[in-house]
Amino acid sequence: MFDETAGYDEIITLRDIPFQSFCEHHLAPITGFAHIGYLPKGRVVGISKLARVVDTFARRLQIQERLTAQIADVIQKVLQPEGVAVVLKATHGCMTTRGVHKHGSSMVTSKMLGCFRDNAATRHEFMTGLNI
Numbered sequence: 001m002f003d004e005t006a007g008y009d010e011i012i013t014l015r016d017i018p019f020q021s022f023c024e025h026h027l028a029p030i031t032g033f034a035h036i037g038y039l040p041k042g043r044v045v046g047i048s049k050l051a052r053v054v055d056t057f058a059r060r061l062q063i064q065e066r067l068t069a070q071i072a073d074v075i076q077k078v079l080q081p082e083g084v085a086v087v088l089k090a091t092h093g094c095m096t097t098r099g100v101h102k103h104g105s106s107m108v109t110s111k112m113l114g115c116f117r118d119n120a121a122t123r124h125e126f127m128t129g130l131n132i
Helices: 047-058 064-079 120-130
Strands: 012-023 029-039 083-092 107-114
Touching: 012 047, 012 083, 012 120, 029 047, 029 064, 029 120, 047 064, 064 083, 064 107, 083 120
Parallel strands: none
Antiparallel strands: 012 029, 029 083, 083 107
8 A cells, every 4th residue: 555645536446357256156157347446545555456356355256246345345444545436247157058048148236335325426427437
């Protein structure tokens, strides 16, 4: 973490972080992209650390909803920014290879904390920048 932000106080967004996980129910692959935003409060973190957080939680058997929340919660706890926004968009092997066989479908989950949850304008600015 870097304590000096040179006065930077706008949203920081890292988009299109690829991830792979496995569904804890079917052991089928979950493949997608994570998008992380935060509004710094006095310190920032190197962007590779954000990608590592995604990888750390994606390595476990998961459901996408929990994965989204875990990423957001740990960034909020460690970095203590004004707010955190996490959006995951993924395809699920359980949808394409078994059961309903619906190719091309994707699931989007989000977790908004702090100013991203409480301020519609901040949330809108983040989501508009994603174009997903």
